[in-house]
Amino acid sequence: MRPGRVLNDFTATDGREVILRTPTLEDTDDLMELLNSFVEENAEIASTTKVTRDQEAKFVSRIITKLERDELFFLVAEVGGKVIASADIRILHGDERHVGVLGAGVGRDLRGLGIGTQMMNTLIDQAAALGLKVLTMQVFATNKRAIHVYEKVGFVQTGRIPKKHYRDGRYIDEVIMTKLI
Numbered sequence: 001m002r003p004g005r006v007l008n009d010f011t012a013t014d015g016r017e018v019i020l021r022t023p024t025l026e027d028t029d030d031l032m033e034l035l036n037s038f039v040e041e042n043a044e045i046a047s048t049t050k051v052t053r054d055q056e057a058k059f060v061s062r063i064i065t066k067l068e069r070d071e072l073f074f075l076v077a078e079v080g081g082k083v084i085a086s087a088d089i090r091i092l093h094g095d096e097r098h099v100g101v102l103g104a105g106v107g108r109d110l111r112g113l114g115i116g117t118q119m120m121n122t123l124i125d126q127a128a129a130l131g132l133k134v135l136t137m138q139v140f141a142t143n144k145r146a147i148h149v150y151e152k153v154g155f156v157q158t159g160r161i162p163k164k165h166y167r168d169g170r171y172i173d174e175v176i177m178t179k180l181i
Contacts (some may be wrong), residue, residue, distance in 0.1 A: 003064050007075070008122050012113040019078040020122050022067055023086075025060060027076055028119035030083035032056035041108055042167070044140035049177065063088075071167055073126045076125050077106070084110050087119045089127055089135070098133040104146075111145065126179050140165060151156040155179045 001022055023031065029126035036050045051059070066072045078099040087104035091097065102123055106116045127135055137155065139146050147157075160174035166172075 001067055010118055012115055014113050016079050018115055020075055023074055023076045027083050028057050028060045038105055044143040077119055085115055087123055089123055100127050100132040100135050102135055102137040116149045133181055135179045137177050139175050141175050150177050
């Protein structure tokens with residue numbers, strides 16, 4: 001799929017216009033800022049280290065190459081010309097080629113506005129177009145808002161890894177969620 005392709009546009013519940021599209025190299029700074037904001041807020045994501053612009057530029061370049069080869073799918077949400085959320089499908093290989101592993105994150109100030117739900121629905125549509133049959137994702141058990149969104153679009157909890165993460169002096173379980181297409 002080509003970079004910058006618009007897949008969906010909609011109005012968030014607060015009235016802001018949202019564009020869902022594939023990323024471009026010009027999104028590098030916004031994507032770096034988004035990831036680093038997750039790290040700063042100690043968001044319930046796997047990444048705990050900020051990235052540099054050089055690291056993010058290399059990452060975005062790799063993503064675009066894989067996107068163009070249909071080796072993965074990557075989606076950004078843009079509001080007012082700024083990327084405020086991202087989500088992806090990593091396609092597995094070999095006898096797991098029909099499985100996609102999803103990840104998603106929405107900037108702190110724009111959560112609860114329907115953006116995550118729209119992104120997830122767009123990911124599911126793209127997964128089907130890519131011929132995937134099984135979607136999985138892992139989420140911190142304490143991330144109730146994310147779990148609610150994932151269940152709303154048809155994911156079910158299919159497993160749990162006790163004490164998978166250790167943050168701020170406490171262990172946190174990881175929930176495995178699955179959706180069959």
